[in-house]
Amino acid sequence: MAVFSVNNIAIKGISCCVPKQTERNIDLDILTQEEVRKFIDVTGVEERRIAADEICTTDLCCEAAEKLIKELNWQKEEIEILVFVSQTSDYILPISAAILQDRLGLSTNCIAFDVPLGCSGYVYGLSILSGMMQTTGIKKGLLLAGDTISKIISKTDKSTLPLFGDAGSATALEFAANAQLSFDLGSDGSGYKTIIVPDGGSRNRINNDSLKVQTIEKGIERSACDLVLDGMDVFSFGITQGPKTVNKLIEAFEIDKDQVDYFVFHQANMMMNKMIAKKLKLPIEKVPYSLKNFGNTSSATIPLTIVSEIKEAVLNKPSNLIMCGFGVGLSWGTMFAKDCKIECLELIEV
Amino acid sequence: MEINTFLKNFADILEDTDAALIQQETVFRDLDEWDSLIALSLIAMADEEYSVKLTGDDIKSSNSLNDIFEIIKNKA
Numbered sequence: 001m002a003v004f005s006v007n008n009i010a011i012k013g014i015s016c017c018v019p020k021q022t023e024r025n026i027d028l029d030i031l032t033q034e035e036v037r038k039f040i041d042v043t044g045v046e047e048r049r050i051a052a053d054e055i056c057t058t059d060l061c062c063e064a065a066e067k068l069i070k071e072l073n074w075q076k077e078e079i080e081i082l083v084f085v086s087q088t089s090d091y092i093l094p095i096s097a098a099i100l101q102d103r104l105g106l107s108t109n110c111i112a113f114d115v116p117l118g119c120s121g122y123v124y125g126l127s128i129l130s131g132m133m134q135t136t137g138i139k140k141g142l143l144l145a146g147d148t149i150s151k152i153i154s155k156t157d158k159s160t161l162p163l164f165g166d167a168g169s170a171t172a173l174e175f176a177a178n179a180q181l182s183f184d185l186g187s188d189g190s191g192y193k194t195i196i197v198p199d200g201g202s203r204n205r206i207n208n209d210s211l212k213v214q215t216i217e218k219g220i221e222r223s224a225c226d227l228v229l230d231g232m233d234v235f236s237f238g239i240t241q242g243p244k245t246v247n248k249l250i251e252a253f254e255i256d257k258d259q260v261d262y263f264v265f266h267q268a269n270m271m272m273n274k275m276i277a278k279k280l281k282l283p284i285e286k287v288p289y290s291l292k293n294f295g296n297t298s299s300a301t302i303p304l305t306i307v308s309e310i311k312e313a314v315l316n317k318p319s320n321l322i323m324c325g326f327g328v329g330l331s332w333g334t335m336f337a338k339d340c341k342i343e344c345l346e347l348i349e350v
Numbered sequence: 351m352e353i354n355t356f357l358k359n360f361a362d363i364l365e366d367t368d369a370a371l372i373q374q375e376t377v378f379r380d381l382d383e384w385d386s387l388i389a390l391s392l393i394a395m396a397d398e399e400y401s402v403k404l405t406g407d408d409i410k411s412s413n414s415l416n417d418i419f420e421i422i423k424n425k426a
Contacts, residue, residue, distance in 0.1 A: 035385075039387065042390060230406050232390065232405070232406030233406040235393050235394075236405050236406065240397070271390060271391070275394055
């Protein structure tokens with residue numbers, strides 16, 4: 001199961017916002033020149049955007065949403081649902097979606113809630129939003145997805161620091177007769193430790209030891225409040241589950257692969273992504289990457305790749321898109337959007 | 351599944367290591383070139399050549415290349 005379609009809802013527009021500040025991997029002290037070269041070879045990540053202390057995910061998403069609403073000529077009172085997908089919300093509570101509803105000046109009748117997913121979050125978020133719009137009859141909704149993962153990464157951990165960047169996105173969904181979005185979603189919590197921030201939740205409350213920096217191995221020093229990534233298990237999971245979920249969706253909906261214009265994957269790391277594309281026998285020109293300049297931006301990778309790499313193409317002609325996210329949870333989601341003409345805004349920098 | 355082919359496949363993912371050093375009993379972790387990125391290439395190789403899903407634990411619990419070979423053989 002978990003393969004389903006949502007009818008009469010279409011993706012109308014996408015806008016992304018990244019911090020101005022760029023961090024180049026070649027400038028990092030924690031990697032030797034030889035290590036940087038190898039790291040870039042394997043991951044494809046040369047530089048990333050890093051949010052200043054005062055910029056949070058909601059700030060990036062808010063900026064992206066304001067511009068998108070304006071560009072689409074939407075009236076704010078028409079937006080009756082807002083979903084915020086992030087693992088770096090403003091507070092442990094309350095939810096950030098409520099804060100965003102107020103900041104954006106949306107109606108108090110607006111449904112607003114957070115979904116704390118990462119890599120699979122964009123596809124999950126679109127399924128939740130479109131599904132609720134279909135059942136409620138809401139005509140216009142916003143998905144705000146992104147992370148400022150740099151805030152929960154140790155500056156002295158070479159296994160995470162050079163990989164992740166910050167970004168926020170806004171995606172507009174609207175009622176459209178005959179439109180269809182199709183999904184395959186799944187999860188495997190047996191791998192929950194693969195990508196984890198151990199302390200700060202209610203399982204391990206913050207205690208006196210939480211912020212103590214531990215040396216895990218040479219070049220990897222972090223506290224229990226920092227992100228831990230088991231690269232080997234993530235890789236093994238990605239190259240197995242990525243192709244599986246895409247194939248499942250293609251088979252379930254009898255999608256002709258040749259008719260798909262672009263396969264937009266979560267940007268995990270270049271070697272992993274290239275292996276997934278190879279296993280699926282996808283032509284390279286149909287698989288865009290934004291890893292080089294932005295790294296892994298969690299739930300924002302898919303919209304960021306669309307905006308930064310294939311904006312003109314999806315803006316000018318109706319495109320068939322497959323989007324696929326996989327990672328933290330472990331969790332994955334793939335979707336097919338047929339004939340979508342998406343208003344893609346210029347990348348915003350703050 | 352042939353140990354010699356496996357050793358050749360492993361030697362192929364390395365850039366700077368003399369292929370003569372890649373033997374059944376080689377402790378891969380002691381190779382100068384071994385790091386977490388080479389580990390990813392090893393997982394990729396197991397998938398491509400043998401259709402086997404090698405996990406982080408499989409690699410962490412192994413010492414010699416023969417240990418890895420046995421794990422892949424048992425999973426294949």
